[in-house]
Amino acid sequence: MLTSPDFLLQSPLRPDPIPWIQETYLSSLESQLLATGLLVVVALLATVGIRRSVPSVRRRYGPQIAEASAVAGLLVVVLGSIYAFSVIWHVTFVLRRTLAAMAFDRWIVTLNLVTITIAVVAYLCIRFVNRSIDKLAETRALTNHQSEVAYHVADVAIVGSAATLALTLWGIDLTNIFIGAGAITAIVALTARETLTSMLAGFILLFSRPFRVGDWIEVNDRSGIVKDVTIFNTKIQTFGDKHVLIPNDEITSSQLTNFSRNDQLRVEIEIGVDYETDLEYARDVIVDAVCDLESIKRTPNPQVVAKRFGDSAVLLELQLWIGDPTKRRTWDARTDAIEAVMAAFDREGISIPYPHRVHSPRDDDGYPIRGMERDEMGLTAPQD
Missing domain, CATH: 2.30.30.60 (SH3 type barrels.)
Structure with missing residues (x-):
């Protein structure tokens, strides 16, 4: 086993200039404390510089590159500070022993590299798919709801595939996992059918x-x-x-x-006219009254059809169309049409009859009422 001095001299973490710097400038406690203070100041300045450079990098290269650059810069600052601290205090052999304890064989290193590659490829695939979905959403090929669902489905599918590949690569048997997932799915299906x-x-x-x-x-x-x-x-x-x-x-x-699927919607309004009214004339009056309204479409043209016989009127149906249908436009078109038809009927003397009933007495005398007698005006008070 090597002693500490031999280990220090043979350490690859101490190239040729490092031992000379340690012996010349870092041999006393005062110089080491001063160098440590300078190291802390430099590390703080580097951290502040990285944070201030993030906005400019984000504007030029995008948020992902800016975030990755900031993380990489902070990682370099931390590792460099640790190495500089070990050099200042002559403890680089601790780093070497730490790296030796973390050593892996080639197979483990290869598996780790392939796993990292799978994770990176999965991340790039997610970004590519999400960008494709955004482009489809910009062309109105997908709605906001469809885009949101597509994001989740694509991300889950890509992550699931990458995780399955990585677990298989590490020799983990997925049979038990799939069996457990199937059992859980069956239980959820029974307990949450409506969901x-x-x-x-x-x-x-x-x-x-x-x-x-x-x-x-x-x-x-x-x-x-x-x-x-x-x-x-x-x-x-x-x-x-x-x-x-x-x-x-x-x-x-x-x-x-x-109602919004098409660019137009038909509005139907019932109008009653007297049985003695000329129906053809009434239909022409209604069409002329509404054809110039701004709230309805010119094409198709408004039309009036006889719908049915009512109790006290012949019922006509005015059919007119509105564009870009909404409830407000429907109400406006209906109100404008009713007002225009009423004004036209007043000018032309066409009446809209009110519902009425005719009551007539029976031919017989009906049922007599005990203690009372009838006269020509109706029932009278009972006689003594």
Whole structure:
């Protein structure tokens, strides 16, 4: 076994200039303390310089390069400070013994290098896939919800594949892991059926894309604007300013109406006219009244059809179209059309009849009431 002086002389961590510097300038306690103070100051200045250089590197090369450069710089400062401290205090043999204790055989080193390579490749794949998803989102090929789900699915798939490869490389048997994962999956499937159903429905909505955020939809008589779509729920804002969470499995199993899917929507308004009214003339008056409204589309043209016979009127149906349909535009078009039709009917003398009923007495005298007698005006008070 080598003694400490021999070990110091033969240490590869002490190249030729280092022993001369130690003997000439670092042989006394005072010089060592002074050198240690200078080392601390230099390390602090280097750390501050690295932190101040991060913003400029981020602007020029991006946040990832800036972060990696800062970490590498701090690592160099720490390792250099440790080595300089060992040189100042003549303890470089401690570093050599530490490195000797950490020595591995070639197989272990190769496995570590391959594992690190797999991790780096997985990280690069994640970045590439995420950037591709961002580009698709910029071209409107994917919605925000689809992008978010795609991020998670891609990241989990890449990390899972890399972890499986690394574990196999280290000789770890994955059979028991897969069996345990299958048992856990079966237990979760039995105890959380509704949650899994909603999650599956969320993926169905992801790929079928029956609506997007901002669309006006109606599900089970609940109508509103889609505000967010997650794996489990769809959030809509009703026109009464209420926020409603609808489970995705309810959406996939119910009738869904998307009013924003097309660029136009037909608005239907019932109008009653008297039985003595000329229907063809009334239809022309209605069309002329609404054809110039700004709240409706010119194409297709508004039209009026006879719908059915009512109790006291013939019911006509005014059909008109609005563009870029929203609930507000629907209300505006309906209000403008009703006001225009009423004004046109007043000018043309067309009446909208009120519902009324005709009551007529029976031919017989009905059932007599004991203690009372009838006169021409009706019932009279009982006689004494």
